[in-house]
Amino acid sequence: MPRRSIHEVLILRVVSKGIFPFVLLFALYVQFHGDFGPGGGFQAGVIFAAGWVLYGLVFGLTELQKALPPRWVEIGTALGVLLYGGIGVWSMFAHGAFLDYNVLDHHSTVHGQHRGVFWVELGVGITVASVMIGIFYGFAGRRRVR
Amino acid sequence: MSEHFPALQVLLPVLTAPLCLLLRHPTLVRVLSLAVTVGCLGISLALMEQAREVGTVVYEFGNWPRPLGIEYAVDTTNAFVLVIVSMIAAVVLPIGCRNSQVPEGREYLFYSAFLLCFGGLLGVAITGDVFNIFVFLEISSLATYILIAMGRDRRAIMAAYSYLIVGTIGATFLLIGIGLLYQMTGTLNIADLAVRLEDVKETRTVIVAFAFAMVGISIKLAVLPLHHWLPNAYTHAPPVVSAFLSATATKVAYYLMLRFIYTILGAGFVFDVLQFDVILTPLSLAAMFIGSLAAIYQTDFKRLLAYSSIAQIGYMTLGLSLNSELGAAAGIVHLFNHALMKGGLFLVAGCVLLRVGSTAIVDMRGLGSRMPLTASALVIAGLGMIGVPGTVGFVSKWALVSAALDQQAWQITVLILLSSLLALVYVWRLIEVMYLTEAPEGAERREAPPLYLIPTWILVLASVYFGFNTESTLGVARAAAHQLLGGAG
Amino acid sequence: MTFLSNVAGLWNYWAVITLMMIGLYIMISRGNLVKKLMGMNIFQVSVIMLYVSMGKVAGGTPPILIEGAEDVAYSNPLPHVLMLTAIVVGVATTAVGLALVVRVKEAYGTVEEDEVVAIDQATDREEAAAARAAEAAHGEGA
Numbered sequence: 001m002p003r004r005s006i007h008e009v010l011i012l013r014v015v016s017k018g019i020f021p022f023v024l025l026f027a028l029y030v031q032f033h034g035d036f037g038p039g040g041g042f043q044a045g046v047i048f049a050a051g052w053v054l055y056g057l058v059f060g061l062t063e064l065q066k067a068l069p070p071r072w073v074e075i076g077t078a079l080g081v082l083l084y085g086g087i088g089v090w091s092m093f094a095h096g097a098f099l100d101y102n103v104l105d106h107h108s109t110v111h112g113q114h115r116g117v118f119w120v121e122l123g124v125g126i127t128v129a130s131v132m133i134g135i136f137y138g139f140a141g142r143r144r145v146r
Numbered sequence: 147m148s149e150h151f152p153a154l155q156v157l158l159p160v161l162t163a164p165l166c167l168l169l170r171h172p173t174l175v176r177v178l179s180l181a182v183t184v185g186c187l188g189i190s191l192a193l194m195e196q197a198r199e200v201g202t203v204v205y206e207f208g209n210w211p212r213p214l215g216i217e218y219a220v221d222t223t224n225a226f227v228l229v230i231v232s233m234i235a236a237v238v239l240p241i242g243c244r245n246s247q248v249p250e251g252r253e254y255l256f257y258s259a260f261l262l263c264f265g266g267l268l269g270v271a272i273t274g275d276v277f278n279i280f281v282f283l284e285i286s287s288l289a290t291y292i293l294i295a296m297g298r299d300r301r302a303i304m305a306a307y308s309y310l311i312v313g314t315i316g317a318t319f320l321l322i323g324i325g326l327l328y329q330m331t332g333t334l335n336i337a338d339l340a341v342r343l344e345d346v347k348e349t350r351t352v353i354v355a356f357a358f359a360m361v362g363i364s365i366k367l368a369v370l371p372l373h374h375w376l377p378n379a380y381t382h383a384p385p386v387v388s389a390f391l392s393a394t395a396t397k398v399a400y401y402l403m404l405r406f407i408y409t410i411l412g413a414g415f416v417f418d419v420l421q422f423d424v425i426l427t428p429l430s431l432a433a434m435f436i437g438s439l440a441a442i443y444q445t446d447f448k449r450l451l452a453y454s455s456i457a458q459i460g461y462m463t464l465g466l467s468l469n470s471e472l473g474a475a476a477g478i479v480h481l482f483n484h485a486l487m488k489g490g491l492f493l494v495a496g497c498v499l500l501r502v503g504s505t506a507i508v509d510m511r512g513l514g515s516r517m518p519l520t521a522s523a524l525v526i527a528g529l530g531m532i533g534v535p536g537t538v539g540f541v542s543k544w545a546l547v548s549a550a551l552d553q554q555a556w557q558i559t560v561l562i563l564l565s566s567l568l569a570l571v572y573v574w575r576l577i578e579v580m581y582l583t584e585a586p587e588g589a590e591r592r593e594a595p596p597l598y599l600i601p602t603w604i605l606v607l608a609s610v611y612f613g614f615n616t617e618s619t620l621g622v623a624r625a626a627a628h629q630l631l632g633g634a635g
Numbered sequence: 636m637t638f639l640s641n642v643a644g645l646w647n648y649w650a651v652i653t654l655m656m657i658g659l660y661i662m663i664s665r666g667n668l669v670k671k672l673m674g675m676n677i678f679q680v681s682v683i684m685l686y687v688s689m690g691k692v693a694g695g696t697p698p699i700l701i702e703g704a705e706d707v708a709y710s711n712p713l714p715h716v717l718m719l720t721a722i723v724v725g726v727a728t729t730a731v732g733l734a735l736v737v738r739v740k741e742a743y744g745t746v747e748e749d750e751v752v753a754i755d756q757a758t759d760r761e762e763a764a765a766a767r768a769a770e771a772a773h774g775e776g777a
Contacts, residue, residue, distance in 0.1 A: 042719065078164035085161040088153075091208075098153040099208040135730050142737055277717055284724045291731055300742035301755055307735045311662060314675055314728055321682055321721065328714075329689050445766050508766040586769070 007060055016058040023051035031125045035114065041121040045128025052129075053136050061140050070141075073134045080127025087119045148192065152205035152218040155189045155228065155272055156282075158182050159265035166258045175254040176242060179261055183236040186268065190228035197225040198625070204274070212274075213338040219274030222626040226478060227271040227401045230485050234393040235264045237601045238489065241386045241496065247296050256296065260390075263289035267398045276324045276410075277334045279402065280317060283366070286398075287313045290391060294383040302382035309375045316365030316372075323359030326351050327410075339410050347415050356420065359406055367399035369463055370433035373456045380452035385496030388448060392455050392492055393485035400462050400481060404474065407466070408630040417469040426467035431561055433460030438568035442575065447505040448495045450572060451488065454531060457565065458484045464558070465546055471627045472549035479545055479623035483530070483538035486612065490527040490605035494520055497594035497602060507576065512585025517593050521580045523606045528573035530609050533566050537613040541620060647688040654681035666748040668739060672732045679725045683718045690714035 006012065031044035056064035088099040096103035101116025162182045166175045196203045203220040206212065220228070243256035266286025270279055291313070295306035328334055330351050331342040346352055361372070368376040380388045407416045416422045437457030444450040458480070465477030495505050497520040502509050514521045530539035543566060550558045585591075593599070612619050642649060654677055661674025695710035736746055743751050 042723070074167055078167035081164040082161065082168075085157065088157070089161075092150055092153070097206055097209045098150070098157065102209065138730075138734060139737065142741075277720075281720055281724065284728070288727055288731055291735070295735060295738065301758065303735055303738045303742055304751055304755060307668065307732065307739060310728065310732050310735065311671055311675060315659075315662070315678070318679055318682055322685065325682065325686050325689065325714075445763055506762065506766050508769050 006058060012058050016054055020051055020055055023054065024048060027051065027125075027129075031121065032118075034121055035117060041124025042128055044121075045125040045130075046132055048125070048129040049132030049136070052133050056136060056140065061137075065137070068133065070134075070137050073130045073137060076126050076130030077134060080123045080125070080130060083123030083126065084120050085123075087116055087123070091116070148196070150205070151189050151193050151196070152203060152220055152272060153207070155186060155193065156218075156265055156269045158186055158189075159261040159268065160285075163258045163261040163265065166254045166261065170254045172251070172253045175257045176240075179257045180236070180239055182261065183232060183239050183264065186232040186264075187229070187236045190225065190232045190268075193220050194222070194225040194229055194622075196220070197222050198622075201629070213333045213335040216278055217274045217335065218272050219337065220272060222622060222629050223404065223478065224271045224401060226622055226626055227397060227481065228268060230397055230482050231264070231267050231271065231394045234390060234485055234489050235260075237604050238386050238389050238393075238493065241493070241598060241601060243296065243384065243386070244500070247298055247302075256293075259289045259292045260387075262286070263293060263390075267394050270398050271401055274336045275334050276327065276336060276339065280321050280324060283317050283320070286395070287317060287366075290395065293387040293391075294379050296387065297382040297384050299382050301378070305375075305378035305382045309379045312365060312372075312375045316362045319358045319362030319365070321362075323355045323357075323362060326355035326358065330355070336405065336409060340412070343411065347411070348419070352411075353420065356406070356411055356416070360403070360422075363399055363402050363406065367396050367403060367463075368456060368459055370429050370436065370456065370460065373433070373437075373459075376456060377449055377452040380455065380492075381446060381449045385448070385492055385499055388451075389489045389492035389496065392451070393489035396455070396459055397481045397485060400459075400466075400477065403463075403466065404477070404630060408474070408632075413469055413631060423467040423469055426463055427558075430460045430464035430467055431558070433457060434464070434561070434565040435568065438565055438572065441572045442568065444572075445507055447498065447507055447510065447576070448492070450507070450576075451491050451495065454569070454572065455484075455488055457569070458488065458531075460565075461542065461546060461562075464562075465549060468549050468553060468555070468558075470549060470553060471624070471631050472545070472552050474630060475620070475623045475627035476542065476545035476549045478626050479620050480542040482619050482623070483542045483609070483612065486538055486605050486609040487527050487530040490523060490602055490609060491531075493598065493602040493605065494524045494527065497523075497598045500594055500598060501590065501592055507579055509586075510576070510579050511583045512580070512589065514581035516585050516589055516591045519599055520594050520602070523599075523602050524580070525577060526606050527609060528576060530613070532569045532573055535613075536610065538609045538619075539613075541613060541616050545620060545623075647684070651681050651685045651688070654678075654684065668736045668746045668748060668751075669733070671748075672729060672736070675732070676725065676729060679721070679728075683721060683725075686714040686718045686721070 027044045027048035030039035030047060031041065034040035034044065052064065052068060055067070087104075091100045091103050092098055094100075094103040099116070099120075101113040102109040103112060104115045105112035159182055162178060166179065169175050169178065193203060197220050201221065204212070205218040205220075207216045207218070210216075239260065243253055248256050263286045266282045266284075266289060269282030270286065273279055273282060287310075291306045291310045294309060295303050297303075297305070324334070327339060327343070330346045330349065331339055333339055333342055343352065365372045365375075380392055383391065407413060407422070434457050437453050437455070437460060441450045441453035441457065444453060462477045462480050462484070465473045465475075465480065467473070468476075497517065498510060498513070499505050501517060501520075502513075513524075526537070530537035533539040533543035543562065547559050547562055550562065594602075658674045658676070658678030658681060662671050662678065665671055665674060690711040690713065692708050692710045695708040698709040698712040701707055739751060740746050743754055745751060
């Protein structure tokens with residue numbers, strides 16, 4: 001039996017296409033429910049990236065980069081960090097210390113904390129996901145050397 | 147605004163690094179990074195002023211009170227280190243990533259990595275939380291590996307890899323030490339650690355923690371038997387990177403050693419109970435001699451400088467091992483002076499590499515007539531390495547010798563002077579090649595461009611200026627040592 | 636201090652030390668650059684174990700606040716949080732290390748340390764020989 005490339009196996013293609021949206025959905029759940037249960041930006045980011053890596057493994061790097069250009073990944077890496085830092089700078093402008101969430105809401109410190117954690121975790125999530133996909137691009141995009 | 151300076155000191159470079167990724171435009175990124183390094187220099191000078199006034203400037207992140215949250219604490223010692231790091235960064239950065247393997251159009255990645263390395267080093271120096279030290283150390287190290295691998299030669303990649311393996315072992319050892327200290331005290335805050343360690347100091351866990359932390363820091367500092375990564379890394383890295391790292395990375399590691407010994411564990415425990423100087427003194431002396439001797443036999447200018455760095459690190463740790471205020475002050479002032487001299491010399495190597503195409507010493511024949519400004523910069527900085535009066539090198543040697551004499555350590559004084567003679571040998575070798583041999587036939591007579599010469603000469607002239615105006619640097623170093631050794635807590 | 640309390644009572648430290656030594660030994664003894672990185676990972680994991688095991692409080696529950704209950708011993712969550720950071724640092728180090736290995740393979744055609752070192756030493760020797768030749772030629776000219 002001739003060996004087929006992973007891209008030609010029908011079962012893999014169908015199953016991974018079916019799983020793909022749910023992986024991303026789960027990542028979003030871990031991200032945004034992280035305030036109330038286990039989860040958060042790190043975990044969500046890795047799960048999110050895992051979905052894309054699965055897509056890349058089954059459909060090939062070219063297909064993946066068509067859907068998610070490397071430049072976007074680079075922008076995501078930077079944006080996440082800047083979002084995190086931006087929250088800190090915002091709290092400095094609101095007359096608090098760096099990353100002092102209490103001052104982010106005028107009315108209640110609880111809301112301020114919630115808001116701060118939400119955006120900071122989102123920043124972490126975006127950066128972790130982008131970095132993970134970026135690492136995959138970096139290694140998968142290299143030519144094979146004999 | 148000024149109350150946010152400690153946070154901004156680290157935030158500016160660390161947040162500009164991702165901004166560079168977004169902007170990408172080579173000139174824009176370059177101007178932005180330069181503005182950030184200059185801004186950081188201003189902030190560090192302001193912090194120094196504040197620290198001299200109030201003793202310790204404290205910044206609590208997220209307004210969480212100490213020991214709960216992470217705080218930045220700036221006293222005279224780390225303010226001085228901050229000034230050194232940001233000064234060197236501001237001087238060398240304009241040269242940028244010429245002479246490296248960075249492909250056209252991707253220069254922004256170099257600036258990103260450089261700013262991360264810069265921010266990480268500042269973070270290590272400024273933070274008042276031991277775990278934070280580890281995190282910033284790794285941020286700066288990871289950026290360092292990338293910067294070293296940008297060297298033109300393929301040997302740069304292997305040098306970066308070896309440094310990565312050894313550096314990771316070092317950082318992880320430090321992490322083990324921090325973990326054991328946390329286990330005994332339940333705190334990560336440096337000031338709080340110092341208080342809580344009082345009761346448990348004699349336990350075996352703390353002694354083991356100290357050993358792990360010291361080995362980890364010594365790897366990063368390249369104390370003699372752990373120096374193996376340094377020559378290859380400095381030789382094959384792009385000259386700007388070598389200049390920056392030799393002038394800052396080891397300095398920050400030395401600062402960590404001071405902090406662990408004097409602030410966290412206390413000199414009484416380290417030197418009287420554990421007798422750390424029994425190990426550190428011979429190693430420092432050995433570094434002074436082996437480093438200088440190895441430098442004499444090198445055929446490559448940059449490798450010669452790298453080995454001379456190992457010898458100079460020996461002078462710094464020797465100051466520390468004397469266990470006195472004068473000794474610590476000599477070590478601290480040498481941080482600054484060595485940063486000026488070695489930074490300048492590595493930039494000279496950059497000029498040579500640019501025009502001659504190699505840094506082999508034989509290729510530098512007749513450099514005195516081919517590139518007079520470059521060659522004379524080398525001579526002046528080289529005189530500093532020997533310790534000729536009127537240069538910063540003399541200030542360091544003088545401080546170190548008087549610290550040794552203060553303790554009646556005659557043998558050490560003699561050894562310091564003898565090792566200076568070795569420096570004379572390798573500097574003379576360079577002078578001989580540059581001025582007393584003729585240039586090879588057909589050699590180009592072209593001076594390095596101003597872009598290279600100006601930063602080089604800034605460092606070289608500063609090394610002469612601070613050789614005469616000793617009060618500014620030595621005064622700060624003495625104040626820092628006084629504060630470290632318990633003068634002000 | 637009996638043998639039992641030294642070994643059984645401190646079993647987590649023995650596990651950590653064993654892992655640590657395995658990791659260090661691999662880093663020192665293996666010539667393959669990828670295997671060295673594997674050793675580095677095992678070494679880092681041992682430290683993560685050290686921290687996580689020190690966060691355990693005897694009889695402690697997971698550190699989630701139980702409302703209204705008093706006298707509850709909670710395990711210490713801080714070491715876990717610290718290790719979350721250390722894991723990220725470890726991943727980043729591994730990624731940079733592997734990227735360097737890829738470039739070593741591209742530049743040298745091998746990932747065996749001894750072969751790379753041999754190639755490097757050959758280059759160094761050639762450079763030294765060229766330098767000597769240049770010096771000799773210069774001596775004749777003068």
